[in-house]
Amino acid sequence: MNKAKREGVIFVVSAPSGAGKTTLCRELIDRFADLRQSVSFTTRQARAGEVDGVDYHFVDKADFHRMVNAGQLAEWAEVHGNCYGTSLATLEQAAEQGVDLLLDIDFQGATQLKKNYRHGVFVFILPPNFAELERRLRGRDTDTDEVISKRLKNAEREISEAGWYDYLVVNDDFQTALGELSAIVTAERCRSQRNGAILTELKIKGED
Amino acid sequence: MNKAKREGVIFVVSAPSGAGKTTLCRELIDRFADLRQSVSFTTRQARAGEVDGVDYHFVDKADFHRMVNAGQLAEWAEVHGNCYGTSLATLEQAAEQGVDLLLDIDFQGATQLKKNYRHGVFVFILPPNFAELERRLRGRDTDTDEVISKRLKNAEREISEAGWYDYLVVNDDFQTALGELSAIVTAERCRSQRNGAILTELKIKGED
Numbered sequence: 101m102n103k104a105k106r107e108g109v110i111f112v113v114s115a116p117s118g119a120g121k122t123t124l125c126r127e128l129i130d131r132f133a134d135l136r137q138s139v140s141f142t143t144r145q146a147r148a149g150e151v152d153g154v155d156y157h158f159v160d161k162a163d164f165h166r167m168v169n170a171g172q173l174a175e176w177a178e179v180h181g182n183c184y185g186t187s188l189a190t191l192e193q194a195a196e197q198g199v200d201l202l203l204d205i206d207f208q209g210a211t212q213l214k215k216n217y218r219h220g221v222f223v224f225i226l227p228p229n230f231a232e233l234e235r236r237l238r239g240r241d242t243d244t245d246e247v248i249s250k251r252l253k254n255a256e257r258e259i260s261e262a263g264w265y266d267y268l269v270v271n272d273d274f275q276t277a278l279g280e281l282s283a284i285v286t287a288e289r290c291r292s293q294r295n296g297a298i299l300t301e302l303k304i305k306g307e308d
Numbered sequence: 309m310n311k312a313k314r315e316g317v318i319f320v321v322s323a324p325s326g327a328g329k330t331t332l333c334r335e336l337i338d339r340f341a342d343l344r345q346s347v348s349f350t351t352r353q354a355r356a357g358e359v360d361g362v363d364y365h366f367v368d369k370a371d372f373h374r375m376v377n378a379g380q381l382a383e384w385a386e387v388h389g390n391c392y393g394t395s396l397a398t399l400e401q402a403a404e405q406g407v408d409l410l411l412d413i414d415f416q417g418a419t420q421l422k423k424n425y426r427h428g429v430f431v432f433i434l435p436p437n438f439a440e441l442e443r444r445l446r447g448r449d450t451d452t453d454e455v456i457s458k459r460l461k462n463a464e465r466e467i468s469e470a471g472w473y474d475y476l477v478v479n480d481d482f483q484t485a486l487g488e489l490s491a492i493v494t495a496e497r498c499r500s501q502r503n504g505a506i507l508t509e510l511k512i513k514g515e516d
Contacts, residue, residue: 224500226510260511267498268506283494290475290488292432298476302434303468 107294108199110191110217111135111285114210115225116255118237120271124225125204127278132285138190138201141167144182157187175205175212191217200289207258214264221288223281224265228272230255315502316407318399318425319343319493322418323433324463326445328479332433333412335486340493346398346409349375352390365395383413383420399425408497415466422472429496431489432473436480438463 113128115121129137142156143164152158159167164183167173176185186203194201203220205213210222227233233255237248262268267284271277288294321336323329337345350364351372360366367375372391375381384393394411402409411428413421418430435441441463445456470476475492479485496502 226506229510256511259507263500263504263507265500267495268500268503269498270506280494280498283491284498286488286491287475287495290477290492292471292473292476295476296471298434298478299467299471302437303464 105198105297106289108195108197108201109285109288109294110138110195110201110203110220111223111288112203112205112210112213112220113223113225113281114205114207114265115271116207116227116233116258117251118233118240118255119225119227120236120274120277121204121225123274124271124278124281125202128281128285129202131278131282132200135200135202135285136194138186138194138203140184140186141173141176142182142184144184174216175209177206177209186213188217191220195219200285207254207261210265221267221284222265223267223269223284224258224262225277225281226259226262226268226270227255228270232272313406313505314497316403316405316409317493317496317502318346318403318409318411318428319431319496320411320413320418320421320428321431321433321489322413322415322473323479324415324435324441324466325459326441326448326463327433327435328444328482328485329412329433331482332479332486332489333410336489336493337410339486339490340408343408343410343493344402346394346402346411348392348394349381349384350390350392352392382424383417385414385417394421396424399428403427408493415462415469418473429475429492430473431475431477431492432470433485433489434467434470434476434478435463436478440480 113121113125129135139153140156141159141164143159143161146152146158150156161183164185167185167187168176172188173185174188174191176183191201203213213220214222227236230252234248234252237243237251243251269277269280321329321333337343347361348364349367349372351367351369354360354364354366358364369391372393375393375395376384380396381393382396382399384391399409411421421428422430435444438460442456442460445451445459451459477485477488
């Protein structure tokens, strides 16, 4: 499927906190040389070593809110006083240029994105069960009991609403989950709606 | 994805003659222990070693036409005086029981099936180009020039109409094509529409 020009695929991966999304996404990017992490816009200050346009597009608050008001963001959120968002133009250009993008965003962001950019492929990562999710959250050793309890409540709510995602991947065995996530990437690239050019090209050659 | 009960997936694979469908399907069945080849109904005589209910469901012409008239076949065709067909009940039962089926059928059969059983996952295998398709057909050394020319014409027509399939897989490098076909099987098993039970089960456990 890599010869003819095809539409790029926007993969949106979200999960309850502790389900293992970040590690899965990192490994997925490692596995697919031609899958790129989407670059978000943010109002927070660049940290040492961060490069504008690579790690984030760094913008000031006025510019960010101008983008919000102009409807240029597919999703955005404010976290600890800083704003983060994904530009619709980034997604549309990638799709048009045949570039596959990976967006690692939370449930709220994915829900917004689904409304503003229907063409994405939405994957929800699930923990095998709540006991294991709690065990993983406690294993991190970074959160208080109160925070863990809040994360579990959020997880419960998100899971009960996750039916609208295109795919569900249970992260029980990590390699199995990574295999399923990889299969979703490969399969979606073969979708005929993105590969009309292959048929047209073959047809033209057939008529020669 | 293999613990919770989910709906079975009906995979329908077709291709122009010479594109390599039969070999790909055989390897796919070898690779997935839990993917079964669908058993067709036929009016032809059982050959030595063929087992009723395993290789085919052997029925007489009267019974076959009774099934046709009762709308019990999802697709059927007459080839060299014998009738072959797939029962709708076979597909519906497999889906309900969580059994994944592979149907290796031609373009005409897939087109009929699409009308009668919309829930299938339809994959079309493509040759990399027509010169290669012709080379493969000639390499078989079984067909006359006339037959090869007819097969190429059919291929051209089928390819020009294949846009309705869910997936397109180009069989240029065999292992790549097999990898893509396998990815489609794995990914479709993760579709949330077939896995509602996972969410319900997790939700119930979460509320304990």
